[in-house]
Amino acid sequence: MTLDMVQMILVTVLTAATPLIxxxxxxxxxxxxxxLNLGVExxxxxxxxxxxxxxxxxxxxxxxxxAGAGAGLGLAAVFxxxxxxxxxxxxxxxxxxxxxxxxxSGLVGTSYVGLKRDPAPHLDIPGLSDLPGVGRLxxxxxxxxxxxxxxxxxxxxFLWRTRGGLILRAIGDDHTATHALGLPVRKLRFLxxxxxxxxxxxxxxxxxxxxxxxxxxxxxAGRGWIALALVVFASWRPARLVAxxxxxxxxxxxxxxxxxxxxxxxxxxxxxxPYLATIVALVxxxxxxxxxxxxxxxxxxRDFTPHR
Amino acid sequence: xxLDLVPRAGRSPLAAILAPALAFLAAVLLGGVxxxxxxxxxxxxxxxxxxxxxxxxxxxxxxxxxxxxxxxIATGLAFCYRANLWNIGAxxxxxxxxxxxxxxxxxxxxxxxxxxxxxxxxxVAGTLAGVAYAMxxxxxxxxxxxxxxxxxxxxxYVAQLLLDYMSxxxxxxxxxxxxPQSVAFDAAARLPYLMEGETLHAGVxxxxxxxxxATIVLGRTLFGFEVRVVGASPRAARxxxxxxxxxxxxxxxxxxxxxxxxGIAEVAGKIGQLQPTISPGYGFTAIIVAFLGRxxxxxxxxxxxxxxxTTIGGEGAQIDLRLPLDLTRAFQGLLLGLVLGADVLTxxxxxxxxxxxx
Numbered sequence: 288m289t290l291d292m293v294q295m296i297l298v299t300v301l302t303a304a305t306p307l308i309x310x311x312x313x314x315x316x317x318x319x320x321x322x323l324n325l326g327v328e329x330x331x332x333x334x335x336x337x338x339x340x341x342x343x344x345x346x347x348x349x350x351x352x353x354a355g356a357g358a359g360l361g362l363a364a365v366f367x368x369x370x371x372x373x374x375x376x377x378x379x380x381x382x383x384x385x386x387x388x389x390x391x392s393g394l395v396g397t398s399y400v401g402l403k404r405d406p407a408p409h410l411d412i413p414g415l416s417d418l419p420g421v422g423r424l425x426x427x428x429x430x431x432x433x434x435x436x437x438x439x440x441x442x443x444x445f446l447w448r449t450r451g452g453l454i455l456r457a458i459g460d461d462h463t464a465t466h467a468l469g470l471p472v473r474k475l476r477f478l479x480x481x482x483x484x485x486x487x488x489x490x491x492x493x494x495x496x497x498x499x500x501x502x503x504x505x506x507x508a509g510r511g512w513i514a515l516a517l518v519v520f521a522s523w524r525p526a527r528l529v530a531x532x533x534x535x536x537x538x539x540x541x542x543x544x545x546x547x548x549x550x551x552x553x554x555x556x557x558x559x560x561p562y563l564a565t566i567v568a569l570v571x572x573x574x575x576x577x578x579x580x581x582x583x584x585x586x587x588x589r590d591f592t593p594h595r
Numbered sequence: 596x597x598l599d600l601v602p603r604a605g606r607s608p609l610a611a612i613l614a615p616a617l618a619f620l621a622a623v624l625l626g627g628v629x630x631x632x633x634x635x636x637x638x639x640x641x642x643x644x645x646x647x648x649x650x651x652x653x654x655x656x657x658x659x660x661x662x663x664x665x666x667x668i669a670t671g672l673a674f675c676y677r678a679n680l681w682n683i684g685a686x687x688x689x690x691x692x693x694x695x696x697x698x699x700x701x702x703x704x705x706x707x708x709x710x711x712x713x714x715x716x717x718x719v720a721g722t723l724a725g726v727a728y729a730m731x732x733x734x735x736x737x738x739x740x741x742x743x744x745x746x747x748x749x750x751x752y753v754a755q756l757l758l759d760y761m762s763x764x765x766x767x768x769x770x771x772x773x774x775p776q777s778v779a780f781d782a783a784a785r786l787p788y789l790m791e792g793e794t795l796h797a798g799v800x801x802x803x804x805x806x807x808x809a810t811i812v813l814g815r816t817l818f819g820f821e822v823r824v825v826g827a828s829p830r831a832a833r834x835x836x837x838x839x840x841x842x843x844x845x846x847x848x849x850x851x852x853x854x855x856x857x858g859i860a861e862v863a864g865k866i867g868q869l870q871p872t873i874s875p876g877y878g879f880t881a882i883i884v885a886f887l888g889r890x891x892x893x894x895x896x897x898x899x900x901x902x903x904x905t906t907i908g909g910e911g912a913q914i915d916l917r918l919p920l921d922l923t924r925a926f927q928g929l930l931l932g933l934v935l936g937a938d939v940l941t942x943x944x945x946x947x948x949x950x951x952x953x
Binding site for chain 2: 325329365368369372373374375376378379380382383384385386387388389390391392393394397504509512515516519553555556558559562563565566569570573574592593
């Protein structure tokens with residue numbers, strides 16, 4: 288295997304991991320604030336549909352991506368109003384969001400089925416992008432990949448190096464105590480939910496603008512759910528999240544290659560691999576932390592109403 | 596301005612009935628706006644969705660046939676959701692139930708003599724398969740603390756792929772011109788029709804019996820009481836000495852069994868053979884039904900009929916008014932969101948207060 292082939296594989300793994308990274312880093316912030324938004328799949332698919340539609344109408348990939356993020360943000364606002372504002376059940380509201388998102392994306396997308404456009408352009412720095420072995424990997428990706436990694440760095444910095452991040456994590460661990468300290472529990476939670484929605488929408492628009500540059504109904508194929516699992520798998524830590532996403536990206540690519548090479552296993556077995564891998568990963572993780580207790584934010588999924 | 600929630604002293608029973616009705620009304624109004632935006636007259640759409648399916652015998656039967664699996668699955672799910680357990684993999688348990696029961700039918704295909712046991716055996720096999728499949732997330736949760744939400748959902752994809760493989764591979768009808776489906780079941784392996792020459796089959800009765808049984812179990816037995824206490828106050832349940840692990844397994848078994856039974860009832864009733872897809876998303880729609888029915892079996896029965904009505908209406912609207920099927924799904928998601936929001940009104944008084952957010 289030559290160096291260039293290794294690079295080829297790494298590039299495809301990273302592209303497969305990017306939507307997971309972007310969606311999961313948003314959900315990580317949401318869950319760190321103590322809110323469980325199960326609607327990632329719905330926000331993602333809406334981002335894919337709206338992003339593609341906007342890109343076709345305006346001809347601009349950037350506007351498409353922004354519109355996709357906006358669609359996710361809009362759905363997240365509905366979720367935030369329900370769960371943070373009205374203290375509705377978070378699990379059920381998240382499921383409602385997924386179903387609503389799948390339906391809305393179908394409505395938006397109907398007139399765009401079968402259309403194609405060029406995938407988002409890749410970075411091309413003369414000299415650097417052609418470096419043997421690493422050029423394509425480091426300097427030849429599309430903007431989404433760099434945006435995803437920047438998001439991860441930004442979120443890490445925010446959560447552990449700023450006062451706002453400290454408050455957000457504190458709210459996620461104990462909303463009663465932080466409320467008693469006079470901290471804006473519901474406001475920060477709502478903002479976190481909005482951020483998570485925008486990330487999910489952006490991740491969705493990556494799918495329809497760069498990964499497979501067309502719109503197909505239900506094209507997220509469970510990636511939103513895998514992003515949710517990734518957050519658990521990463522123990523709510525950004526660096527581990529990237530590692531996990533690359534692992535899952537690898538599983539996806541492996542499955543595609545195995546399918547192409549027809550190694551004798553039925554295609555359905557290979558298609559089931561990412562889902563089985565998710566379960567196995569969650570099991571292994573919980574085996575590994577038997578002594579340590581749960582690492583989840585303590586107030587995750589519990590609703591909060593300020594009383595006097 | 597900020598939104599303040601003031602707890603009510605007790606839940607008013609009137610509000611408990613009014614809240615979902617109001618949510619339904621709001622969803623219909625918003626749906627009307629969406630329909631108008633799509634360039635169709637809202638009144639015509641309303642008639643197509645809610646009136647037309649009620650006007651003919653065949654569509655009334657279709658509503659009952661759609662409502663039966665929804666009510667059956669949602670009733671099982673109510674046990675989980677009441678106990679704050681989140682089985683969202685009913686779709687997978689449905690598929691596995693249909694597959695297992697279907698295998699019994701195919702294994703006994705063409706057997707002569709006494710065949711009266713075949714159908715009950717199929718129903719039992721489907722139920723047990725659903726229970727077994729639901730045990731995977733339940734055991735992982737009890738033993739290892741793995742989130743049941745994610746595992747149950749992931750297993751849906753696995754179950755769908757398994758059925759896809761089986762009906763294209765080992766169970767395919769060899770004389771079926773390569774169509775991805777099994778042979779048609781014998782008459783002994785089919786649920787009997789309730790009326791001569793019509794489509795309504797006995798699966799509807801199975802679902803109705805399950806709803807009645809669940810009403811009694813949830814309201815009148817110790818198990819039902821435990822489920823309700825664990826959901827309302829986990830601390831109180833621990834003080835009372837209820838085993839959380841045992842309850843988790845039991846609630847998952849009930850919901851998985853109900854979904855599995857619904858699956859084999861669909862295969863032995865409407866479909867009559869195994870094919871790559873046996874469910875138009877019943878397991879997910881049932882989640883809406885469960886909450887719309889406020890997690891009580893009689894409410895679920897009513898909610899299942901309403902959701903079935905809109906689904907059949909949606910199919911009619913697609914043909915007559917060219918309204919996309921996704922509109923129905925969006926409507927159902929919207930409805931669930933509104934029901935959950937309206938539920939807050941039964942627990943809290945909502946006030947807008949001047950001042951900053953908190």
